[in-house]
Each structure stands twice: as C-alpha cells, then as structure tokens.
Amino acid sequence: MELLEAMKSRKSVRGYKPVPVPKETIAEILEIATRAPSAYNTQPWEFHVLAGEVLDELKKALAEKFETGAEPHPDFAIPTPLVGIYRTRQVELGKSLFQLMDIGREDKEKRNEWTLKMARFWDAPNVIIIATDREVSGPLLIFSIGAITQSVALAALHFGLGTCIEHPPVYYPEVIRRIIGIPESKKIVIGLAIGYPDWDFPANRLQSTRELLANTVAWHGV
Ligand SMILES: Cc1cc2nc3c(=O)[nH]c(=O)nc-3n(C[C@H](O)[C@H](O)[C@H](O)COP(=O)(O)O)c2cc1C
Numbered sequence: 146m147e148l149l150e151a152m153k154s155r156k157s158v159r160g161y162k163p164v165p166v167p168k169e170t171i172a173e174i175l176e177i178a179t180r181a182p183s184a185y186n187t188q189p190w191e192f193h194v195l196a197g198e199v200l201d202e203l204k205k206a207l208a209e210k211f212e213t214g215a216e217p218h219p220d221f222a223i224p225t226p227l228v229g230i231y232r233t234r235q236v237e238l239g240k241s242l243f244q245l246m247d248i249g250r251e252d253k254e255k256r257n258e259w260t261l262k263m264a265r266f267w268d269a270p271n272v273i274i275i276a277t278d279r280e281v282s283g284p285l286l287i288f289s290i291g292a293i294t295q296s297v298a299l300a301a302l303h304f305g306l307g308t309c310i311e312h313p314p315v316y317y318p319e320v321i322r323r324i325i326g327i328p329e330s331k332k333i334v335i336g337l338a339i340g341y342p343d344w345d346f347p348a349n350r351l352q353s354t355r356e357l358l359a360n361t362v363a364w365h366g367v
C-alpha cells in the first residue's frame with residue numbers, strides 16, 4: 146500500500162474475522178516497524194505475539210479480572226481524568242461508538258459486554274504486547290514506543306490487516322505476566338489487537354473526527 150494512502154486510511158479496528166494472521170506476516174510487519182526511530186537508538190521495545198490457545202486463555206483471564214472491578218494498576222499509569230476539550234473528544238468518541246453498536250446510555254448489560262470485548266482485545270485473532278526493561282523510563286521511552294506502535298499499525302495495512310492500540314488490557318499486568326511469562330524485570334507498556342478487519346462490524350464504520358489543522362498549527366516565518 147502506498148505510504149500516504151496508508152496514513153490516511155489507518156483507523157482503529159474493533160471487530161475482526163476469526164482468521165489467524167500467519168506468523169511470517171507478523172514477523173515481516175515487526176521487522177519493518179523496527180525501522181522506527183527511537184531516542185538515542187535505544188530501541189526500548191520487546192514484542193510478545195500471541196495467538197491460539199494462549200491468547201484465548203489470556204482474553205478469558207483479562208475479562209474475568211475486569212469483571213471483578215479491581216483497581217487498575219498498569220506498569221505505566223493511566224492518565225488523570227481528562228478535562229476540557231480532551232474530555233469532550235473522549236465523550237464524542239464513546240457516543241459515536243455506542244450509537245454504531247446500538248448501545249443505549251442506560252443499557253448496563255451491553256455496556257459491560259462492550260468493556261469485556263475491549264478487555265479481550267476486541268476478540269482479535271492475534272495480539273502484540275509491547276514490553277520494555279524496567280530500568281528504562283521517562284518520556285523518551287514512551288515517545289519511542291509510540292513511534293514503533295504507529296509503524297506497526299501502518300505496516301499492518303499493507304497486508305490487509307487492521308489494528309487497535311489498547312491500554313486497558315494491560316491494566317492488570319500480573320495477569321499477562323502469569324500467562325505468558327513476562328518477568329518482573331520488564332514493564333508491559335501497551336497492547337495491539339491485530340487481524341483481518343470484519344468490515345460488517347458496526348463500530349468499524351466509525352471515521353473519527355480531527356480538529357481542523359488551522360486550529361492546531363502556528364506558522365513561523367513561513
Ligand atoms: C495509547 C492509546 C490507547 C488506546 N486505547 C484504546 C482502547 O483502550 N480502546 C479503544 O477502543 N481504542 C483505543 N485507542 C484508539 C483510539 O481510541 C483511537 O486512535 C482514536 O479514537 C482515533 O481513532 P482512529 O484510530 O480510528 O483514527 C487507543 C489509542 C492509543 C494511541
């Protein structure tokens with residue numbers, strides 16, 4: 146896929162066909178994505194690629210954990226509650242998704258189902274979990290992991306795949322550590338659902354909005 150077309154068409158995919166992605170395809174995507182920039186070329190990333198029974202076990206365990214309502218304690222803290230325009234955008238996103246999914250404001254059961262589906266990585270056939278060394282910290286680390294995460298999402302498009310970057314499934318890192326054996330010396334940063342998009346899944350129709358460029362750019366000497 147042509148680069149600009151990929152950048153323009155990338156969107157978060159929340160419904161997938163139950164078709165596993167070949168290992169070689171994911172390996173190729175990761176190989177390409179590792180050309181991403183990183184602060185001081187530290188390359189502070191490690192990938193855990195999941196599928197099959199182990200992924201099923203993880204999805205089940207995460208959904209059960211979410212159902213307990215336990216306080217999340219991710220290795221990288223959840224931001225403080227959003228305010229102002231950021232909160233407005235968050236609410237708008239939620240409303241649009243619920244509208245497409247026909248989930249009513251008061252429909253606790255459907256809302257709960259939606260949360261559990263999110264905890265299960267949107268039931269994607271494959272998942273990539275990105276971890277880093279515990280001694281690596283600070284904004285440059287997160288910046289570098291952000292860069293490679295976007296590269297994975299863009300490279301995936303070339304193979305007809307969709308992705309959704311997700312933080313909530315790593316809210317309970319001990320569950321992931323136990324099931325896939327990530328040691329305490331590593332921090333779990335973020336997860337990506339990856340798979341062939343089910344374009345009939347209503348939420349996949351969402352085209353999220355963007356602020357006008359004119360409101361986010363200042364030109365200096367241009
Ligand atoms: C760090 C990060 C965490 C995210 N976590 C979630 C998530 O938990 N659930 C979800 O549905 N989307 C999640 N997303 C996707 C965003 O909601 C999405 O990128 C945003 O709404 C813009 O929509 P688009 O990706 O379709 O362009 C996350 C994205 C990022 C970068």
